[in-house]
Amino acid sequence: MRFASISLDGIENWGAVLEDGVALLGHRWPSLRHAIAAGALAEAATEAKTARKVGSSAIKWLPLIADPTKILCVGLNYEDHRKETGRSVVAHPTIFTRFADSQTAHGASILMPTVSDKLDYEGELAVIIGVGGRNIPASAALNHVAGYSCYNDGSVRDWQNHSIQFTPGKNFPETGAFGPWMVTPDEFGPLGPQRLQTRLNGEVMQDTLLENMIFSVPTIIEYVSTFTQLSPGDVIVSGTPGGVGAKRTPPVFMKVGDRVEIEIEGIGILENKIARAS
Secondary structure, eight states, rough: OEEEEEEEEEEEEEEEEETTTTEEEETTTTSHHHHHHHTOOOHHHHHTTTTTTGGGGGGGEOOOOSSSSSSSEESOOOOOHHHHHHHOOSSSSSEEEEEEGGGEETTTTEEEEOSOOOOOEEEEEEESSSSSSOOOOOOOOGGGEEEEHHHHHHHEHHHHHSSOOGGGOOOTTTTTTEEEEOOHHHOOSSSSSSSEEEEEEEEEEEEGGGBBBBHHHHHHHHHHHHHHOOOOOOOEEEEOSSSGGGGGGSOOOTTTTTTEEEEETEEEEEEEEEEEEO
């Protein structure tokens, strides 16, 4: 099943994404995050069969989870990306955070800040937590996953590189695109063989399989749940492969008017255009 957060006639809603439209579910649970926290996704899937449906042309997509308690991002989680950055091999995942209000939606603009022209793409798999917890063993970690989505961890490289801390370059408003929808694990299937691809104006810039992660999703969940409580609706952005614009010769940064697509097999395409922040 696929679930999405949307706006209909200017009012926030959410629903199940079906072949003939979106089945509205906001009358039962206030948001997708609330339904996840209630353990109600199976009930929501049944409800969707008889719920009111609207066509995708009538809606505006919203960031999949607009208000997670945490967005935990993993850096340097593909070997080709680690090598292109010149970073050392590490024994544990590199974790940084993104703020919820830095996100934007499928079909909306990713905003290039006024203080920089070094806005880079990072196509990634987003993991949405369904069942919270602490000290979750890797062997049980996937039982805590509500679903998967696409993420573009838009990075303002000069601000990211002001120091060894990534946070400033990862949190400019409307730089982290999230969506278009969440695919539940039963539909997505076992993690690994799915292809992740980033395209800039139609040109392939990043291309990998999810199985090429250095630290697997279960390993990441075990690691982060050791130092922090995971809650339903929390998001783990699992890392980007090689091919980022900053490490190309010459560098390729996104420009106003560019179109960027993140496609993950089994999920779909997250598409955004680049605009200048006011």
